[in-house]
Amino acid sequence: MQLLRSYGSSIPQLLLAGLVLSDLGLAVPVQDSPRQYLLAGLDLPPKYTKKVKSPYNPDYRDPLDSAVDAVGNKLDPLPYRNGLGASVLGPWNWERSRQSPDLVRPPSTDHGNMNNMRWSFADSHVRIEEGGWTRQTTVRELGSSVDLASVNMRLDKGVIRELHWHKEAEWAYVLDGEVRITAIDYEGGNFMDDLKKGDLWYFPSGVPHSLQGLSDNGTEFLLVFDDGNFSEESTFILSDWLAHTPKSVISKNFNLAPEVFNHLPKGEKYIFQGSYPGSLEDEQPSGKNVKKSKYNFSHRMLDQEPKLTSGGEVRITDSKNFPISKTVAAAHVTIQPGAIREMHWHPNADEWNFFIRGRGRVTIFAAEGTARTFDYVPGDVGIVPRNMGHFVENIGDEPIEMLEVFKADEFRDFSLFQWMGETPKKLVVDHLFKDDPKNGEIFWDKVKNAEKDEVTLPDSGKEIPASDNTDEL
Known part of the structure; x- marks a missing residue:
């Protein structure tokens, strides 16, 4: 993609070269689709123009x-x-x-009974909030998803998923836009990072964190939790906790007069419009005992x-x-x-x-x-x-x-292809081609190098x- 951006005037020529190499069977990073052929000024190949025969x-x-x-x-x-x-x-x-x-x-070849293994987020209930929304797929929606649960979340520009933590670990993939994440680790070190499409974050169980949309159109991401029974409604949320704690206790905890807390939120804020943040450097906490985390909670997967x-x-x-x-x-x-x-x-x-x-x-x-x-x-x-x-x-x-x-x-x-090539020839042929030695030779010639593709x-x-x-x- 960088090459295409650098030589924008040559996009048709580059697409043409890539598609030609692709047709020759060479592995090149080309999206073989009707749109790419048309952008390159090429006629669609037969596989896209032949009359479709109905199997139904x-x-x-x-x-x-x-x-x-x-x-x-x-x-x-x-x-x-x-x-x-x-x-x-x-x-x-x-x-x-x-x-x-x-x-x-x-x-x-389908046979027997098997649980449903597919769910569409389009069938999940959407919770709509100020500047964002969220929907989830858990064991309640997809009964076979016992190990993992997921949440699809959208935050507009400046919108915050408020400070919170979970019993479960949280893994996330940025689907679009940019997002700022903050957290502190088990040793009290703080972490902040700005992430883009294709980046990840991971917060272990109990690690408190927040998320905020950054780009002009905010962000959308996929969250995955390491327990299929997870529910987004069971999150431990800052505002919800303080709303259900006596003011006298909050006053003692922060060593401030009770009236300082007269206007705390009366319930969870969850997703809400916040102030647009400055740069990471400008927003970095700087108090006397503040320290940065020695752990990295983010990763550039697509990089x-x-x-x-x-x-x-x-x-x-x-x-x-x-x-x-x-x-x-x-x-x-x-x-x-x-x-x-x-x-x-x-x-x-x-x-x-x-x-x-x-x-x-x-x-x-x-x-x-x-x-x-x-x-x-x-x-x-x-x-x-x-x-x-x-x-x-x-x-x-x-x-x-x-x-x-x-x-x-x-x-x-485990690769089936690789397994066959790593197994003695006679064993493979006896298993699959006992009565068809000719095709057994053809098969073995294909798998014998045990290439994992x-x-x-x-x-x-x-x-x-x-x-x-x-x-x-």
Whole structure:
């Protein structure tokens, strides 16, 4: 992006070069979407211009269970699959079915009972306050989210989320705008920082802190707490505490006359319009016994050098590079169109997902022949329980940007591809290709180098075509 800003007059040429290299199968950081081709003055490739065939009719056959982008292709999902199913006669929520086509017509590989693993923040209650709002997704909204809970919060310019603390640790990702955070540590040292989009903060249990919107349009961020039972209503708030403490006690505590406190707030302020702050230097406390914290409660996640994969980018932030974050680890993942977050599992914690942009599908394998597929759009939360195998497939025409968050001190995952390559050839072939040695050789030749490619783009960069036995729209 810096390169594009520096050479603004050459944007079409840069996009052209990137798209050409992308079509050649080279890993370059290009957003492969219709908009990027049009900005570069290029004709749309066939994958964006070909006539879409509807899979939602009784004659359609697809033994590969290929993904369907019902939103992008403006399709109305119906419960037909490979000659089975029927139309819908009763009430039907078309908008929701477009967002979850794999619930309407599950892949033939789905089987058994599984708890719901998807929730949209659009279905969460919004609490509206002066200059801001907040909404939460906890175990009460998403019953499978037992380890982590989340809050989506918006603060306008100068608006304050008042001084408070929690029983739970708080991890946060800035979705947009700029925010100032303040805190004190367990040793009484103070901390202040100004954060931008893509930055993090982490406050351990009990650490008091505040948040304030800075940029012209304020800020919006995602908060994650290390207990699924968390409630934003159970926060310990400064004004609420003093409103429920006798004035005589407050007077003694601060060694001031009781009348000094005659006009304290009569209840919690929670979110309110505050005075716009000066610079960090100007606002730094300077009393006789004031000291700065020796801990760093913030981290620039998107400023990390990403791991470039064949189909996207991965940035991992955990206690190894953000030492204060002892109970939450996370990954920021970008998945280009046509790519997948490879088949894998996490041995140390449930995976809590938040989709920032793009459209994806996830199939979760829970052992005992149980598997279920869910679809996700921006603003959705997903859960994958610990050790359950899964993937994330980009089914849309723009990159997926998502967060993988874990109640753990370190990010850990096992790659199916890497596992196969690290296992003796005869064992692998005997397991999967005992009666098909020819394809067993093809498979082994592919996996033998045991390459871990977290976000994988097929060599052709194209979807495997489904059966031609379809009806056009």
